[in-house]
Structures are given as C-alpha cells and as structure tokens.
Amino acid sequence: MSWRKEQGRTERGYHHGNLKEALLQAALDLIAKKGAAGFTFADAARIAGVSPAAPYRHFRDRDELLSNIAQRGFEQFESALSEAWDDGRPDTVSAFERVGKAYLAFAREKPAFYSAMFESGLAADISAGLHAAAERAFAVIRAAAERLAALAPQGSPRPPALMMALHIWSMSHGVASLFARGDAARRKLPMSAEELLEAEVLIYLRGLGFLADRKAAASDSADPKPSGRPSGPWGSPK
Template sequence: MSTKRGYHHGNLRQALIEAALELIAEKGPQGFTLSEAAKAADVTPAAVYRHFAGRDDLIAEVAHQGFGIFAALLEYAWNEGRPSALAGFESIGRAYLAFARKYPGHYQAMFESGLQPGNHSALAQVATEARGIMENAAEALLAVLPASRRPPATMVAAHIRATSHGIVELFLRGNGGSLPYSPEDLLEASVGIYLRGLGILPPDR
C-alpha cells in the first residue's frame, strides 16, 4: 500500500490545491509545473491527472475557491448597505485589501494567472457573483445622484476594482514599503477623491 501523503489523508485533490497555493505565492501562477505541484503534495505526477486535466485546470480550481472566499468577504463587508451605502462601500474596499493580504496565492490565481473564466464555467459563475456584489454596492451609492448625473454602476465598480488592484500590486511586489502610507490609507484617499469628483461626497469631506 502506498504511504504517499496524498493518499493517506484521503483528500488528494485538496492537497494538490494547497500545494499549488504555496507554489503560486512563492513563484507566481505561471512559475511552476504540474510535476512540481505533485512533488509538493507528495504524490506521483500521474495521480494529479485523476483530478485535474492540467496546470490551468488546477489553477482554475484555486481561483474558484478564492472567488468563493472573496465573495463571502465582500458580502459580509457590504452588509446590505448598513449602516449606510457609503460605509458599506468603504468596507468593501478594505475587504478587498484584506483578502489580498491574507490569501496571496488565491489572489494571484484569480487575477494574475491569465486564465479566461469563460473557459471554466464554475469559475466564471463565482467571479460574476463577486463582481455583482461590488456593482450592487456602487448602484446603491450612486442613488443619491440625479439620474442625469449617474454613471453606470458597472463603471464605478470597475474603477474601484482597478484602484484596489493597483494598490495591492504596489504593496504585494514590495514597492510600497518606502511610502509613509498604508494600503488602506491610500485606498481611502483615492476613493474619497473619486467620490468627491462624482459629487457623492462634499468637497470638505
């Protein structure tokens, strides 16, 4: 009987996902091979193909799990817009940064692997759910503006995602260490400037 760790604990699939997470955090989503993932999980390369068609399939499952965690965190942060849409929107931004900090392997698989979610239906679905939470929050926030001055909620959510991602990249790569600001401070200032430009926040806020 094999004494390989993957077979012993009875959950080879999850062992491979956890091995991939460590490799992604260390080398990036394109920096390792399927054989390396098998070795890290202490199983033969042939055993990997019982669960994943290839490396992209493995990374897609990492991303899928990541988006599930991400969506749950965003939903919790939004809290149905309580105590206010603005407070919920700001909490979503902080949750974005917190997720990237706590789950770097998932984050890179989700946003830096080059995967096309359309090629992975389950991944596309959960990614859409996470994006929808941010879009719903943006729509609630924009409700204070006259309809004639209201940009599309999808655009506002995309702007905030892009800003958040840029700040994550700055600090994730170690380039923000010399700045006298935390990622949260940078995001709060950026979102504040953006919302004042839209007319959602007064100039002195």
C-alpha cells in the first residue's frame, strides 16, 4: 500500500470524524487475534488503513489507546453486572447467581474487551476515566457482597464485605479466565462454567456459615440495603 493511498484514507477518516473509532476497532480486532500485548501502535494504524502517524491525532501512545478500550469494556461490564444484580431482586442469592453468570457471559462474548481490561498490564492510575469505570463495576460486586453479608446467622463471624467481594471476584475471575473463554484453557469440565462458579461460591458461603440457599434467601426481602461503595482502587481498599 503506497503512502499516497494511506494518506488519502487517513484524510477521509479524519474529516468524517471516524478515525478514533476506526483505530479502536482495529485495536479490538488485533487484541482478539493476538491478545492485549500482541500488537503495536503501528499495527493498529495499518489495520485501520491510515499512516503510522495518524493515531497520534487521538492517542498519546499505545497505552492510551488500550486504556480507552479498557474503559469502554468496564463501562459495558458495569452495565451487564448491574442489570443482572437488579438491586438484589427477587432475593439476594438468586440475584447474585445472575451476577456470576453475567460475569462469565461478558468474558465469553467480549474476550477482546476482557483482555484489555484485565490482561493489558496497564497501570491502575493510567487514566482517571478508566479507574472510575473499574470502580463502578467493582461496586456492583461489593453491593452484592454487602447484601450477602447481611444473611450471616446472628452472632456468627462475619468477614468485612470488601473482603468477601474480593474473594468472590477472584473466584469469578478465575473461572471466567480459565473456562469461560474460547482463548483460554482447553480442559473439559464435567459441568458448565456457570455451574462450577455457582458451586464454588456456595461452598465458600456455607464455609462461612452463611444462609446461602434459595429457600432461605426467599425470606431476605427485608435485608438492609447498604449503599456503601468501595473507596479504593479496583480490587483493593485504600
């Protein structure tokens, strides 16, 4: 492809206002094929059909391009988790099970976004927008953990809701990364990834002495509904 042809395509994309979106889509395509660490800024420009210098009109470097993709991923992730949680309706446990399924579905259906979010090696503070989007997504998991904590039997040891949220997030992430993506492990399971996660979380909650079955949870409609949100970065307290 000649420089002149690239220049012409670059100018059309730029004047039409779609160069940024073309670069983001090109990067997503590359991530889907090679992983978040498997492409360069120049690769994204080539796939978008623009000159190597064109991406600098919108992005400082490859990391900024990746952070934009990761931010969009977390925004979609938050939306999916929030819809599944539905403020804990009709009961806490069944609502939380939907959150787990939504987590796995996102990893399965949007692997390029998932890779940019969790496998790109980006610093947590590289972008205020990315950090805020990640916090909002984690807040859904923490809200569910707070509601689950309210189901603990009276007088039983109750770990902090943030600790529970981190444990449950770790379990969800592990199952999603290992068994819910076409580009992950190929080990065959005797059950679905959703069933594996459900069993894992149930064992965890029962090990803590929590009331964690649907019949018991059906009576938890009067649970307190804590509104606290995480105050630290994604996955860790301040």
